[in-house]
Amino acid sequence: MKHQFLAVDLGATSGRTVLGTVTDDVVTMKELTRFGHDIVSMGNHRYWDFPHLYNEIESALSLLASQGITPTSIGIDTWGVDIVCFGDDGLPLANPFSYRDPHTADEPARFFRDCLPSEHVYDLTGIQVMNFNTLFQLSAMKRDGNSALNAARRIMFLPDALSYLLCGIEVTEYTIASTSQLLNPTTRRIEPALLSALGLQPDIFPPLIMPATVIGRLTPAVSHRTGMAQIPVISVAGHDTASAVAAIPATDESFAYLSSGTWSLMGIEVPQPIINDDSCVANFTNEGGVDGTTRFLKNICGMWLLESCRNEWEKEGLPTDFDTLFTLSDRVTDPMRSIIFPDAAEFGSPVSMLDAIRTYCRESGQPVPETQGEITRCILVSLALRYRQVMEMLKRFAPFPIKRLHIIGGGSRNERLNRMTADVLRMPVVAGPVECTALGNVMLQAKAAGVVSNLERMRAVIRKSVELKEFQPSGENNELWDEAYARFLTLPK
Structure with a gap:
């Protein structure tokens, strides 16, 4: 039986959409669209063009609909750490900062001095200290009185934010959250002590879910705009x-x-x-x-x-x-x-x-x-x-x-x-394989659909499919x- 899955794979300099087909224990990939996206400099900061990224996803859905193809599901992966703040009306409050923005240059030292010592943060998270980690982005935003953070009802990582705009369901996917230096890998939840140090509410991030989980379905509005049926949106390994x-x-x-x-x-x-x-x-x-x-x-x-x-x-x-x-x-x-x-x-x-x-x-x-x-x-x-x-x-x-x-x-x-x-x-x-990220995205959607049962089986299918x-x-x-x-x-x- 043939199953087709739409993988959205966003890297830090370019993105693409890929249609993956799983048939008889073999997976094949067809690139649908490829697009660039640049860091946008405004004032003293560097941002991602979030509406552009979202628009490219709807464009891929429209393209498939025009070809009469209805994939089993859609899943999104992106680079790590960057976040989007959402307001009470459920809309994004600002374009997200790029992890290359200079506002976090000295933030780890300040956070470790004024909030929690570095050894304690590592014990809680097990994460390599890098100045652009989400922990330090939020700390810098708090320090600067960032208006989007001050007004935020929810904070979502990029793949979760994009999935939310497709299906209207708020989640925090485990692998993308694990890049943030906010997740405790032992308890597998956002660490309350770090949120407290940042002055953030415990529920500022949506509930945590694991890879290969069905989040929801395309909203009627997205379905109407793109011509695509209300297919499931899957939380793949978002990172x-x-x-x-x-x-x-x-x-x-x-x-x-x-x-x-x-x-x-x-x-x-x-x-x-x-x-x-x-x-x-x-x-x-x-x-x-x-x-x-x-x-x-x-x-x-x-x-x-x-x-x-x-x-x-x-x-x-x-x-x-x-x-x-x-x-x-x-x-x-x-x-x-x-x-x-x-x-x-x-x-x-x-x-x-x-x-x-x-x-x-x-x-x-x-x-x-x-x-x-x-x-x-x-x-x-x-x-x-x-x-x-x-x-x-x-x-x-x-x-x-x-x-x-x-x-x-x-x-x-x-x-x-x-x-x-x-x-x-x-x-x-x-x-x-070269296409490993899109392959992993597709196979995790296949896992969510019950086509493969576990990681070992996913890798066996990929071994048969690539040179x-x-x-x-x-x-x-x-x-x-x-x-x-x-x-x-x-x-x-």
Whole structure:
């Protein structure tokens, strides 16, 4: 029997809608629409264009209706942490802040000083301290007397807010809430002590639900506008990484994963949160997964580095396609001459990424990369070395031997970096699927529809449906990698 599901997959720079079809234990994907969405700067802040995102969802529903296709359901996943405030009339009060807004730059230190100590917050949440976490966004908004927060009856994370506008039902999905540094992974509820520290009411967030839950159906108004029947709206794994990890075609537990895109997220899947002094010092995060799992991981600055450089090169009229950049990087005579720490603060949101990289290298006493090839090589090598550092930490925490690394997402197509990663880790790397987030979204809708029963079954269907590529460590240049890694560990953080 054929089932079709509409997956809305919103990343931090672009979005798309995909029609997934599950037939005879195989899933196929067809992209319907793809669209960009930019951060909008107004005054001193950076926002997301929330109405634009919602309009693109209705456009996809209209497109399917015009083709006579009625999917079994629709599900939405997005990036983490960002929120929408809703008023008493049930309408959004303002466009949501982007997590790249500078108002949270110093907020963790202020919150830990004035509200709760950092160790206590980590004990409650098990979440890596990052200045843009929802906890610190709310703290900054409270500090600034933000009018939307002051008037809010409800706060919803982005996928929940979009689902609410489709079906009129307010929920808080577990995996997206787990990115916020507000969720207690042991009690699996928004932590009252943190809400109290923020001066927020206990019911400011809607009730919590788990992935693969039916929220409601399209409202009559949405159905009328789009021509689509009142199909169910499913709460998938609302955090895009949670949906992506659910789609890893693993055969057993002995793996680590790297969700590679604008951000790189490296971690393991474990049955229980890992919250102790060592994980706190190492700044690892415990985020919600599917079927009761926990994603124990670390956020790493990913292809944001190269994407930012490409944007600058494009304005200079220089080539920006990956094939050209990788070819230029291969021609660098000393391939490990310049290394950066990818997660250094200066690379978070610089005016010029090229200038930030060159300044970092100059101030750390290294040769300054000037050409496109030198910059590209510096970024790729530095990311591979950071992956080795995080993998060595993961091995100390994992309750099982890590035998391979699954790289998923758009970055799984980056064969240069995949080969480097296999070599520096001295571990097999399995690349794919590229469409992991949308696949996870679709398969969680299939789970809600009773087509598959659990996470293991979801992954079995995906294994039969996708092509994977494996990279074995070459054994070449081990001494060069080791020398570069020793230098990497001494770099300014």
